[in-house]
Amino acid sequence: MNKDVGFFNFSVNKILTKDQTILDQARIRLLYYGLWLAIIAVGAVWLNLYVEHREILTYSTSLLFLSLVILFKYLTFRPRWGIISHILLVLATMVNLTNVFITLQSVDIITAQITFLIIVFSFYMLGQTCGLFYSLVNLIPILIFLVLMFNSSYVIGLKPKVVDESTKIISICATFIFIIFIQNYFYRAFIKNIRQLKVTAEERGSLNVELEKVLEKAEKSSQAKSEFLSTMSHEIRTPMNAVIGMTNLLMMGNPRPDQKDNLEILKFSANNLLALVNDVLDFNKIESGKVVFENIKFNLVELMQNVCGGQRLKAEEKGLDFILEIDNNLRNKDVFGDPTRLSQIIFNLVSNAIKFTHNGTVWVNVTQLEDRHNIITVDFSVKDTGIGIEKENLDMIFEPFTQESITTTRQYGGTGLGLAIVKRLLELQNLRMSVQSQPAKGSEFSFNMEFPVTTESVAEPEKQPVIAATAKAVESIGTPRVLIAEDNMVNVMLMKKLFSKWNIVPTIAENGERAIEMVQYGNFDIILMDLQMPVLNGFDAAVEIRKLPDPKKANIPIIALTASALFDIRERVFGSGMNDYVSKPFKPDELREKMQTLLSSTSTPIQT
Ligand code: ADP
Numbered sequence: 159m160n161k162d163v164g165f166f167n168f169s170v171n172k173i174l175t176k177d178q179t180i181l182d183q184a185r186i187r188l189l190y191y192g193l194w195l196a197i198i199a200v201g202a203v204w205l206n207l208y209v210e211h212r213e214i215l216t217y218s219t220s221l222l223f224l225s226l227v228i229l230f231k232y233l234t235f236r237p238r239w240g241i242i243s244h245i246l247l248v249l250a251t252m253v254n255l256t257n258v259f260i261t262l263q264s265v266d267i268i269t270a271q272i273t274f275l276i277i278v279f280s281f282y283m284l285g286q287t288c289g290l291f292y293s294l295v296n297l298i299p300i301l302i303f304l305v306l307m308f309n310s311s312y313v314i315g316l317k318p319k320v321v322d323e324s325t326k327i328i329s330i331c332a333t334f335i336f337i338i339f340i341q342n343y344f345y346r347a348f349i350k351n352i353r354q355l356k357v358t359a360e361e362r363g364s365l366n367v368e369l370e371k372v373l374e375k376a377e378k379s380s381q382a383k384s385e386f387l388s389t390m391s392h393e394i395r396t397p398m399n400a401v402i403g404m405t406n407l408l409m410m411g412n413p414r415p416d417q418k419d420n421l422e423i424l425k426f427s428a429n430n431l432l433a434l435v436n437d438v439l440d441f442n443k444i445e446s447g448k449v450v451f452e453n454i455k456f457n458l459v460e461l462m463q464n465v466c467g468g469q470r471l472k473a474e475e476k477g478l479d480f481i482l483e484i485d486n487n488l489r490n491k492d493v494f495g496d497p498t499r500l501s502q503i504i505f506n507l508v509s510n511a512i513k514f515t516h517n518g519t520v521w522v523n524v525t526q527l528e529d530r531h532n533i534i535t536v537d538f539s540v541k542d543t544g545i546g547i548e549k550e551n552l553d554m555i556f557e558p559f560t561q562e563s564i565t566t567t568r569q570y571g572g573t574g575l576g577l578a579i580v581k582r583l584l585e586l587q588n589l590r591m592s593v594q595s596q597p598a599k600g601s602e603f604s605f606n607m608e609f610p611v612t613t614e615s616v617a618e619p620e621k622q623p624v625i626a627a628t629a630k631a632v633e634s635i636g637t638p639r640v641l642i643a644e645d646n647m648v649n650v651m652l653m654k655k656l657f658s659k660w661n662i663v664p665t666i667a668e669n670g671e672r673a674i675e676m677v678q679y680g681n682f683d684i685i686l687m688d689l690q691m692p693v694l695n696g697f698d699a700a701v702e703i704r705k706l707p708d709p710k711k712a713n714i715p716i717i718a719l720t721a722s723a724l725f726d727i728r729e730r731v732f733g734s735g736m737n738d739y740v741s742k743p744f745k746p747d748e749l750r751e752k753m754q755t756l757l758s759s760t761s762t763p764i765q766t
Pocket residue numbers: 506510511514542544545546547555556560561562563566571572573574575576577578601
């Protein structure tokens with residue numbers, strides 16, 4: 159509503175505002191001009207009655223005239239068309255019924271006109287319910303009157319003796335003009351409304367097209383960013399592998415103690431950089447929704463021992479106590495889930511606990527909370543006596559690239575991606591991490607996870623013999639005939655140098671297709687297969703090798719060499735028929751162990 163309208167306003171334009179709908183504006187205009195017309199018409203009737211000396215009718219018409227003037231003033235001051243319409247309809251109904259029952263005591267053309275006017279006006283101005291109400295309030299008494307007239311029993315003495323013809327003519331004309339006026343106004347408003355709707359629809363259509371374009375652009379740019387990050391990280395990984403590989407080689411070559419120290423620093427920094435690149439790659443992958451969770455059988459106790467094994471050494475190097483407590487109920491159970499992702503979560507939490515604790519203890523607790531219908535709920539908790547986190551920062555630390563403070567970055571390094579990855583990995587499985595922490599006292603990060611349990615009874619893993627076998631394997635790998643499928647020349651050089659330490663001269667195939675040919679026409683005991691190669695990649699090459707007609711060749715052990723630290727590689731490697739995989743940069747001992755295990759399990763004689 160327009161608040162600036164003064165009391166002496168008489169203009170309709172001032173009471174119209176932009177927030178009124180087209181229909182409401184038409185209603186206000188209709189009332190404005192309608193009231194003008196009514197004032198003129200009633201004024202004319204009043205003048206006529208006054209000249210004719212009809213006193214009672216002159217008084218009642220004066221009252222009506224005055225009411226119309228007040229309503230007109232009210233409208234031009236505060237355009238409350240709803241209330242004004244109700245008052246007008248009540249007045250019109252009173253006039254109509256007074257005409258029928260008292261003044262005229264008949265139903266003539268004026269009654270029909272006024273009734274029609276009331277019906278049209280009430281529907282247009284106030285909608286269906288009020289329209290029906292006023293229509294019935296007028297029609298029902300008229301019908302009752304007609305029935306009474308039919309029985310000729312209705313006559314009351316108030317009827318004027320002579321019906322004044324001129325008043326009648328003025329009323330008939332004025333009412334007709336009203337009816338035409340209302341119809342005209344609403345027809346125009348209706349057409350205008352339809353046009354407006356069309357324009358709005360067209361505008362909305364073009365806005366939608368624009369929105370779609372902008373969305374597409376945003377999606378493309380986000381995809382480009384993702385791809386750029388991914389490509390960059392991969393590109394950085396390749397030379398990093400070479401740096402770490404070379405460092406490993408140099409360390410195997412009995413360096414002087416001072417050289418060894420420098421090499422240790424080189425290896426530490428290169429590993430840190432690689433971890434950072436891996437985090438960026440992994441986070442990018444999670445953010446672009448490409449993470450698929452595995453559902454494979456694994457043993458929780460073994461997983462925890464593996465993840466915490468290396469971490470325990472790190473903690474002890476820092477002089478911290480490291481306690482890993484695993485619920486006894488979990489010892490003989492195998493569960494289904496994604497061991498790689500779970501390891502990643504625990505690894506991140508334990509690394510942080512060790513990193514942010516100067517003295518005291520790091521506890522890792524794994525407790526079975528519930529066991530129902532072969533689904534267990536397990537609580538994982540990592541607690542430390544470290545520097546702790548301020549309460550107001552507890553949410554912030556889960557944001558990507560965010561650390562508690564600048565001092566954290568300066569003192570402890572890191573990217574601030576670890577907890578963001580952990581949080582998103584849990585969220586993708588509908589799980590939540592809870593944190594409790596007190597500055598200078600310590601922190602506890604915990605979460606619950608459900609696992610289906612296998613029904614087969616699982617024997618306690620016999621650790622000792624495996625370790626013994628491995629130790630033996632490291633000692634004697636023999637000189638097997640090794641085929642390496644690898645396209646990167648630096649990597650080839652690295653592998654050759656590494657193998658020369660074990661007195662093995664590997665054969666090199668520069669892509670997957672060459673590798674298949676060489677297997678067909680040559681004799682090899684084991685294949686090391688890079689996965690990303692031109693012409694034919696490692697996965698497809700492995701599939702083809704497994705299809706070779708000669709069973710001896712089709713069953714050659716194949717170890718995948720993955721440059722990708724991404725965590726879904728495992729399933730694809732086994733799916734394409736390869737026996738195992740090592741991630742680049744591989745630790746020489748790990749590769750040697752895996753080769754030996756596979757070689758000793760085949761019937762292929764090992765060359766010595
Ligand atoms: P980063 O370890 O690379 O700094 P994270 O995302 O793993 O990144 O952790 C984010 C921040 O949360 C850390 O920088 C640190 O301020 C805080 N934080 C995480 N774990 C702990 C902990 N156990 N004790 C104290 N602060 C922690």
